[in-house]
Amino acid sequence: MMSRGQRIEYEILDCALNQANHSEGHYTAVALFMARLQQLFPDIGTREFRDACKKLARHEAIELAFPGAGGYRHYRGADDDAEFFEATTLRIAPASSSYAYFRELSALIEAPAGFKRPPGFRR
Numbered sequence: 001m002m003s004r005g006q007r008i009e010y011e012i013l014d015c016a017l018n019q020a021n022h023s024e025g026h027y028t029a030v031a032l033f034m035a036r037l038q039q040l041f042p043d044i045g046t047r048e049f050r051d052a053c054k055k056l057a058r059h060e061a062i063e064l065a066f067p068g069a070g071g072y073r074h075y076r077g078a079d080d081d082a083e084f085f086e087a088t089t090l091r092i093a094p095a096s097s098s099y100a101y102f103r104e105l106s107a108l109i110e111a112p113a114g115f116k117r118p119p120g121f122r123r
Contacts, residue, residue, distance in 0.1 A: 002108040004041065008052045009061075010105040011037060016062045016092045017102055025063065025093025033090075050085060053092070061101040065091040 002010070015026040015033075030046060037044045057064040057075050065072040066080075066087035075084055 001110060002105065005052060006105055006108060007040060008037060008044070008049065009056055010102070010109075011040070012049075012052060012056055012092060013061060013098060013102045013105065016094050017098055020093070025065075025091045027089065027091050029089050030087065053090070054081075054084075056101075057095075059101065060095045060097045062098060063091075063093040063095045065093070 012033075015028065020026040030049070034044070034046060034049060037049060053062070053064050054075070056062040058077075064075040064084075066075060066084050067073075067089060068083065072091050073080075
């Protein structure tokens with residue numbers, strides 16, 4: 001069964017992998033992404049979303065960028081936290097471990113009652 005944190009990570013990865021409008025990744029306003037997550041978790045706070053983004057970036061599952069001088073700059077760790085937490089827009093793009101971690105998370109999603117998995121599907 002998928003945990004709350006894993007579901008938040010899944011939603012972020014889904015945007016990076018499947019909802020980008022171009023090769024640079026998925027640009028989003030933090031408020032818009034929070035509205036999406038609040039459909040799943042009405043009590044979610046911005047900090048929980050940002051912490052999930054940071055975790056995914058540390059594990060090279062996403063490239064995370066936020067506005068800085070001269071355009072978007074990549075999140076590189078704790079030294080960027082102050083600016084990252086103030087950012088109102090983000091760019092979320094695939095990274096080296098994106099597909100592997102997305103498949104891992106996808107396998108944790110519970111199928112509806114009566115759903116039959118395709119032959120050869122492995123969890």
